[in-house]
Amino acid sequence: MGRLMNLLSPQRTPDYQRFQDFYGQLQNFQKQIDAVRKSPNDIAARRALAQTWKARGQPQFALPEYQALARLAPNDYDAQKNVAFLSLQTNHPDDAQRALVSAAALAPENEKPVWQNIQVALNAQKTNQFDAALKAAQAALALAPDADKATLQAWVNAISK
Secondary structure, eight states: OHHHHHHHTTTTOHHHHHHHHHHHHHHHHHHHHHHHHHOTTOHHHHHHHHHHHHHTTOHHHHHHHHHHHHHHOTTOHHHHHHHHHHHHHTTOHHHHHHHHHHHHHHSOGGGHHHHHHHHHHHHHHHTTOHHHHHHHHHHHHHHSOHHHHHHHHHHHHHHTO
């Protein structure tokens, strides 16, 4: 990538800025990965990497980071919540069930109905009652905070297939 930037630099084409931005993102991402490797118990480093994986739309990589974060900080609602949501999204219902119990216990009062609907949906999904699962998952999605809607929407989409 660095050599490409050197080749484009003298020309200053319209693509130069786009490549430069992408290269900067890759460098920052590598720094986050290195920070976790150097300090695997650093909660802030784990959280930053987990959030980056999630923002990139790569739940299979975000999930292990959130799981590590949940082990390091068992009372961290955001970590438990993301383990539950990403486990649902990646079709790991048993992991989702365990995380759901922890997340629901830590959830603020206004988010308790979300977790109740997720539990109903998960139970229905496990017994192949997909219409009931979809209905409860859609109810959870409707009640969820905006920050959680994309992850829950992915689960709703998976159920509806």
